[in-house]
Amino acid sequence: MLVEGASMVQYWYASKKIGQEVRQRAETELRAKSLEIQNQLQPVEVATQNIEGLVARNIHRPDTLKVIIEKWLDRNPSILGLCICFEANYFPERGRWYEPYTLRRSNGKYAHMQLGSASHDYLSSDWYLQGLKAMDGRWSEPYMDAEGARAMVCTYTFPLHDRSGNLIGILGSDVSLEWLSRVVNATHIYPSSFNLLVSREGTMMVSPVDSFVMRANLRDATSKIKDAAIHNLNERILSGESGHAVIRNEQGEREYVFFAPVKGNTGWSMAVVCSHKEIYSGLRSLLFRMLMLLLAGLALLSFIIYRAIKSFKHIEEVNAVQNALANELNIASDIQMSMLPKTYPPFPDRDDIDIYGFLTPAKAVGGDLFDFFIRNEKLFFCIGDVSGKGVPASLVMAVVRSLFRSVASHEASPERIIAHINDLSVDNESNMFVTMFVGVLDLPKGLLRYCNAGHDAPLLISKDVRSLPVEPNLPLGVVLGWQFKGGEIQLDYGTTIFLYTDGLAEAEDIAHNQFRRERIIKEAENLRDAEGMARPEPLITRMSDAVQSFVGEAEQSDDLTMLALQYTKEHHAAILTRSLTLTNDLKQIEMLAPFVEEVCKSLGFDGAATMKMNLAIEEAVANIINYAYPKGQEGTLHIDAEANDERLKFTISDNGSPFDPTAREDVDISLPADKRPIGGLGIFLVRQLMDSINYERVDGQNVLTLRKKLEPTQ
Amino acid sequence: MTTTIKEIEGNLVAIFEGRLDTAAAPQCEKDLQPLNDCQGHDVILDCTSLSYISSSGLRLFLSVLKKAKPLGSHVYIKGMNADLRNVFTMTGFINLFEFKD
Numbered sequence: 001m002l003v004e005g006a007s008m009v010q011y012w013y014a015s016k017k018i019g020q021e022v023r024q025r026a027e028t029e030l031r032a033k034s035l036e037i038q039n040q041l042q043p044v045e046v047a048t049q050n051i052e053g054l055v056a057r058n059i060h061r062p063d064t065l066k067v068i069i070e071k072w073l074d075r076n077p078s079i080l081g082l083c084i085c086f087e088a089n090y091f092p093e094r095g096r097w098y099e100p101y102t103l104r105r106s107n108g109k110y111a112h113m114q115l116g117s118a119s120h121d122y123l124s125s126d127w128y129l130q131g132l133k134a135m136d137g138r139w140s141e142p143y144m145d146a147e148g149a150r151a152m153v154c155t156y157t158f159p160l161h162d163r164s165g166n167l168i169g170i171l172g173s174d175v176s177l178e179w180l181s182r183v184v185n186a187t188h189i190y191p192s193s194f195n196l197l198v199s200r201e202g203t204m205m206v207s208p209v210d211s212f213v214m215r216a217n218l219r220d221a222t223s224k225i226k227d228a229a230i231h232n233l234n235e236r237i238l239s240g241e242s243g244h245a246v247i248r249n250e251q252g253e254r255e256y257v258f259f260a261p262v263k264g265n266t267g268w269s270m271a272v273v274c275s276h277k278e279i280y281s282g283l284r285s286l287l288f289r290m291l292m293l294l295l296a297g298l299a300l301l302s303f304i305i306y307r308a309i310k311s312f313k314h315i316e317e318v319n320a321v322q323n324a325l326a327n328e329l330n331i332a333s334d335i336q337m338s339m340l341p342k343t344y345p346p347f348p349d350r351d352d353i354d355i356y357g358f359l360t361p362a363k364a365v366g367g368d369l370f371d372f373f374i375r376n377e378k379l380f381f382c383i384g385d386v387s388g389k390g391v392p393a394s395l396v397m398a399v400v401r402s403l404f405r406s407v408a409s410h411e412a413s414p415e416r417i418i419a420h421i422n423d424l425s426v427d428n429e430s431n432m433f434v435t436m437f438v439g440v441l442d443l444p445k446g447l448l449r450y451c452n453a454g455h456d457a458p459l460l461i462s463k464d465v466r467s468l469p470v471e472p473n474l475p476l477g478v479v480l481g482w483q484f485k486g487g488e489i490q491l492d493y494g495t496t497i498f499l500y501t502d503g504l505a506e507a508e509d510i511a512h513n514q515f516r517r518e519r520i521i522k523e524a525e526n527l528r529d530a531e532g533m534a535r536p537e538p539l540i541t542r543m544s545d546a547v548q549s550f551v552g553e554a555e556q557s558d559d560l561t562m563l564a565l566q567y568t569k570e571h572h573a574a575i576l577t578r579s580l581t582l583t584n585d586l587k588q589i590e591m592l593a594p595f596v597e598e599v600c601k602s603l604g605f606d607g608a609a610t611m612k613m614n615l616a617i618e619e620a621v622a623n624i625i626n627y628a629y630p631k632g633q634e635g636t637l638h639i640d641a642e643a644n645d646e647r648l649k650f651t652i653s654d655n656g657s658p659f660d661p662t663a664r665e666d667v668d669i670s671l672p673a674d675k676r677p678i679g680g681l682g683i684f685l686v687r688q689l690m691d692s693i694n695y696e697r698v699d700g701q702n703v704l705t706l707r708k709k710l711e712p713t714q
Numbered sequence: 715m716t717t718t719i720k721e722i723e724g725n726l727v728a729i730f731e732g733r734l735d736t737a738a739a740p741q742c743e744k745d746l747q748p749l750n751d752c753q754g755h756d757v758i759l760d761c762t763s764l765s766y767i768s769s770s771g772l773r774l775f776l777s778v779l780k781k782a783k784p785l786g787s788h789v790y791i792k793g794m795n796a797d798l799r800n801v802f803t804m805t806g807f808i809n810l811f812e813f814k815d
Contacts, residue, residue, distance in 0.1 A: 586736050586737055586740075587737050588737070589735055589736045589737040590735070590737045592735075593733065593735070593766075607797065608796070608797050608800070611766060611797045612800075614766065615766075615768055615801065618735055618736060618768050619768060619769055622736040622768070622769075622770065669805055669806030670806060670809075671806075672810070673776065673779050673780060673783065673810040674780060674783065676776060676810070679773075681769040681772060681773070681805055682768075682769045684805070685768075685769055685801075685804065685805065688804050689804075
């Protein structure tokens with residue numbers, strides 16, 4: 001009796017546990033499948049979102065746009081084609097419907113066509129109207145590909161905005177769903193259980209009954225089921241709920257139905273259907289084998305305990321992983337911030353440039369960057385914005401910043417810096433692109449050369465506030481080998497260049513109004529009018545206060561970066577210019593002293609100062625003659641002396657092999673005689689005697705520039 | 715420039731006149747060769763009439779010192795003007811030599 005009683009309890013307990021076990025398995029199944037579907041679809045979503053900005057920038061340049069879309073399709077083989085559907089009469093000359101479509105042909109080539117017409121009236125179609133509203137993108141109802149393989153296709157739509165933030169249409173990426181039934185049916189939790197997938201509208205996308213697929217609606221497919229509960233179940237599934245229900249099928253057999261929506265914005269739902277009989281079949285026969293049942297129950301119990309412990313462990317692990325992730329994100333944030341210049345003023349001993357920069361990411365890490373450094377009397381600077389936000393964007397940001405540093409360390413042309421970074425970043429797997437502006441400011445001359453890769457034009461603030469005229473070109477990472485066109489402009493004393501990323505112009509208040517470029521210009525004008533010029537730090541402080549009070553309580557939606565550089569070199573008229581040409585023969589050094597002495601005499605130098613200048617120039621010239629020319633090679637050196645009322649400058653140019661005397665380390669002058677090396681003194685003396693020494697390789701020549709500030713007594 | 719070597723009171727004296735620059739250094743180096751064998755004699759580098767010296771000249775001075783020291787000879791510098799002394803200070807040579815007035 002006792003055993004019998006115990007076994008009844010055991011039976012009840014076990015059946016309950018089995019019910020729980022089935023549920024757990026079904027839910028796991030639903031989650032796993034949902035994740036797999038998401039993994040298939042998400043790259044399409046990301047790629048479409050990423051190309052939106054590019055399309056918006058190039059709407060009025062159809063030929064460029066074609067190239068961009070073809071390259072983009074090259075890199076997104078899962079996308080069959082891309083359509084751009086414009087709002088009615090967006091281009092008045094093209095009529096009411098304009099829907100350019102780029103399709104990948106089976107031979108790998110692309111076809112460009114225009115689909116919109118009165119008979120293909122996308123403007124009143126549901127997917128278009130819904131697509132306009134779905135700001136985060138939306139998957140259309142599935143449909144059968146009209147041509148070719150009769151495959152199931154779905155379109156991901158994403159709203160298209162122009163550069164001022166106005167909604168002007170949608171983008172649609174067509175994707176084949178031939179993989180869908182394979183993914184959904186890859187596993188089944190019981191031998192006779194089956195999986196269903198239905199669209200937002202209820203179209204059967206995956207079903208064990210082939211004739212239902214894409215032809216029947218869930219409601220039709222279940223119309224033969226007598227159980228009244230089926231209607232309620234269908235509605236719950238179609239409204240995106242998750243849960244489970246027990247119904248009797250056409251044959252009157254009980255079935256467990258577990259259902260859940262597919263994560264993301266497809267609107268799809270999935271269901272797992274298992275037969276009650278199958279689940280509990282083993283249990284019935286065990287009722288007659290009580291001892292066996294007891295043992296099985298014990299085994300089951302221990303299994304359940306084992307699972308429970310495991311799941312506790314799992315939760316702990318998940319928590320630990322989450323903490324670790326949060327911690328790592330903080331570290332990443334610190335690392336990223338440390339890549340940015342942060343000491344201001346950055347060049348306290350220079351009087352020709354003042355810089356201030358500011359960056360706030362929207363998340364812990366972000367995709368904005370700026371950088372600057374001085375090399376050979378040229379200020380190299382850049383600002384950039386990686387498409388997207390968060391960790392993926394931050395990784396690209398770090399790469400681009402390193403590329404800028406390494407390319408600009410040997411390249412002085414902004415066009416070539418941009419082109420070089422572009423060619424190195426075209427093959428990024430994630431299809432990210434980067435808008436970037438690179439400037440190279442010749443500090444002594446005030447000549448700014450620049451190149452823009454799809455970034456907003458910087459502002460020039462001097463007598464007035466205006467945009468720097470830039471060729472927009474393309475963002476980096478889009479088209480390999482693109483010929484970037486740059487520009488140049490002469491900066492006057494006091495001119496400020498103001499650079500910023502989208503996060504400033506497109507900062508939104510709670511009502512989604514954007515800050516806009518007009519406000520940026522207005523703020524800059526007000527500051528200029530109040531103070532006569534826009535010094536970098538006050539400019540950025542003012543701008544960031546203005547944007548903060550505009551945005552108010554709204555959450556920061558994008559990384560925000562500003563960089564301001566003011567050219568503060570006062571112009572001094574040259575009061576002396578002299579030059580001398582020598583051959584690379586040490587004997588010719590005799591000609592240096594009379595030349596230098598004449599320059600010094602004209603500037604009123606005393607004997608001691610003259611001798612120092614003599615020594616510095618002789619050491620520099622001797623170094624070049626000794627090291628820049630291979631034995632036996634003849635060459636010439638030009639020495640130009642130029643002075644204004646502030647500085648004396650010597651420029652020594654030679655046509656020898658590349659030779660940078662400043663790369664040599666200083667000698668250690670504290671060593672005793674027996675340890676002192678014989679060489680290395682020359683350049684050491686030049687450094688001691690002059691205020692600055694810079695080397696540059698220009699047009700196949702070594703150019704060494706030596707400067708000395710003039711003392712009032714001289 | 716000219717470099718003259720004389721033996722005065724048992725010392726080897728090198729008398730420099732003019733500018734010891736890079737162009738003049740090769741000849742000066744040849745002229746200083748007798749100092750290489752200064753066994754038993756101290757060396758005096760007389761700079762009273764030397765108006766200028768660059769690193770090529772300093773190198774010659776250092777080379778004289780490096781050869782003389784192991785032979786037990788002292789190397790003195792005599793009569794150097796303030797500008798030259800300044801160069802010696804800048805380069806740390808002031809600590810390598812002994813000075814005589």
